[in-house]
Amino acid sequence: MGMLTAVEMWLKRDHQAEWNQWVAWLDHISRRVSAVEGVTTSVVQPVGLSNRAPTLQIRWDRSRIGISGKTIYRQLLDTDPRIVTPGGRDREGSTESSISIMPYMMAPGDEKVVADKLYALLSKPPVRETDAQKAAPATDISGQWDVLIQYTAGSSSHKLHLRQQGNRIDGTHQGDFVSRDLTGTIDGDRVQVRSTYAEEHGDALLYSFDGKVSGDEMSGRLDMGEYLSATWTAKRHQYRSG
Numbered sequence: 001m002g003m004l005t006a007v008e009m010w011l012k013r014d015h016q017a018e019w020n021q022w023v024a025w026l027d028h029i030s031r032r033v034s035a036v037e038g039v040t041t042s043v044v045q046p047v048g049l050s051n052r053a054p055t056l057q058i059r060w061d062r063s064r065i066g067i068s069g070k071t072i073y074r075q076l077l078d079t080d081p082r083i084v085t086p087g088g089r090d091r092e093g094s095t096e097s098s099i100s101i102m103p104y105m106m107a108p109g110d111e112k113v114v115a116d117k118l119y120a121l122l123s124k125p126p127v128r129e130t131d132a133q134k135a136a137p138a139t140d141i142s143g144q145w146d147v148l149i150q151y152t153a154g155s156s157s158h159k160l161h162l163r164q165q166g167n168r169i170d171g172t173h174q175g176d177f178v179s180r181d182l183t184g185t186i187d188g189d190r191v192q193v194r195s196t197y198a199e200e201h202g203d204a205l206l207y208s209f210d211g212k213v214s215g216d217e218m219s220g221r222l223d224m225g226e227y228l229s230a231t232w233t234a235k236r237h238q239y240r241s242g
Helices: 002-012 015-033 069-078 110-123
Strands: 040-044 055-061 088-090 096-101 143-150 155-165 168-174 179-187 190-198 204-214 217-223 229-236
Touching (some): 015 040, 015 110, 069 088, 069 096, 096 110, 155 179, 168 190, 204 229
Antiparallel strands (some): 040 055, 055 096, 088 096, 155 168, 168 179, 179 190, 204 217, 217 229
């Protein structure tokens, strides 16, 4: 009965009017944040059958504006009113940062709240961030790590195949079903690793590991964007000899 009701509601909806409303909301947000010098925006059209809504990409140079995409994402998520986004991005090897806004779950008036909050964060960052010199790595974490992720209800085993070069990390994140590339940094004993898996029908799954390393063990917080957060522990994989 629930599926039948959903189909009936889908057939009765004015999809073009809904789409026009989404575009108008994104246009309002775009015009507001574009008033900040150095901020650019673009609308990305959906590909595939899932998440059929336009997405607003907001980009800026964090060396100029002084706040990262990750920080804006966390500020939106942790402050009132709470705003959930697909996650903030900071391009490795570049100072470009970005945040994405999807209007699918928004209600009339939300566009003004989102626009004002983003404008405030971009025009007057609460804490100006700089690309400070990172501390020397406490250890070399190159190799395979066996990861246990603890969700609110349940757990999952993953693997991180890491290669460390100075403070930079790259490699592969092997999840429950697929593997994807990862990037990250090590600053003293603090490790930050990030991977994103984008499916063909439009869904994206972000994993952002933030923790500390001590010998052959690591642990910390896992941020999964719109899928909220978890905790994680990892141990360096011990290969059998012989």
